Amino acid sequence: MTEEILAHPWFGTWLAALIAVPLALLVHRIGGLVLMRITRPAPALHSMVINCKPVARVVLPLVALLLVFQAAPSDLRFIGSVRHFNGLLLIAATTWLAVKAISGFADGVLVQHPYDVEDNLQARRVLTQTRVLARTAMSMVLVAGGAMMLMTFPGARQVGASLLASAGVIGIVAGLAAKPVFSNLIAGLQIALAQPIRIDDVLVVEGEWGRVEEITGTFVVMKIWDDRRLILPLSYFIEKPFQNWTRNSSQLLGAVFVYADYGMPLQPLRAEVERIVKSAPEWDGRFFNLQVTDTTERTMQIRVLCTAGNSSLAFDLRCKVREGLIDFMQREYPQFLPRMRIESGGMQDRQHKQENQLHAVPLPR
The missing domain is CATH 3.30.70.100 (Alpha-Beta Plaits)
Structure with a gap:
């Protein structure tokens, strides 16, 4: 039995995998402690390390397994499928790690600029830029990760080649269909950089007075004074005029x-x-x-x-x-106090005048 196990073609590969995974977890443990200590003076980086630590526990073993499977003989049965599956998991985990890193860095920046204080103009500026840019970056990372996973399938590459053959017509159609999406994406970048509006700004839009409650990747949520919510696309604040009562100061x-x-x-x-x-x-x-x-x-x-x-x-x-x-x-x-005046003497004079005019009219014979 032991000889059969030792003689199995996959024995060496699985043995290497059993050694590589614990080593990767050990590297994660030691590296995590070192990074936590090094980044402690920098709150943004420290928050990013804390946010990435659980996901890195998955990414490092997958990297170790990728190295093991790449070093394995190519004539092993199912080695191609195993490599492909491990690669898909690694791409997904790496995308997740990048999203967590962006989110953690943004959280660290926001912790340094609390906006629940009286003079929060600078904090609201940082809050708006950080949230919009972070959401845009996370969206781009997710799209890139999904595209990389699709490109690992030969069928997806063939579909892409066939689509490129008719790129002229499809590009026009896709451009027209995606115009609102791209306009909101560009408007989001403009709002993050130029900042015509910020979180907690007081605006008068469409005849409504309210505060900016949330800025997402596609729309802005305004909390109206009577607790209603007004939802507006990002492009609205680039294309149309509105009043901002707290642009430079809240006074x-x-x-x-x-x-x-x-x-x-x-x-x-x-x-x-x-x-x-x-x-x-x-x-x-x-x-x-x-x-x-x-x-x-x-x-x-x-x-x-x-x-x-x-x-x-x-x-x-x-x-x-x-x-x-x-x-x-x-x-x-x-x-x-304001009131309507009627002069009594003037009214009597007008009445006498009307009576005299009536008597002056000749009667019909």
């Missing part, structure tokens, strides 16, 4: 409009605005004022400007100022 200047009678004195209103704004925690201390900006035949338009740290605080501050001014005028100057 905003809010405006409040109040209408009052011409008899309303302005100095008490200015004093009340100063009291309201300075007592409001939403005010950032930069600026406020009150001015008469327009007039009509019945009222004057009073505008109050005040600043806040972000759009949400600006909205709350505007509401407080508006409510405070209305309450002040109702309490102290109710006679100067």
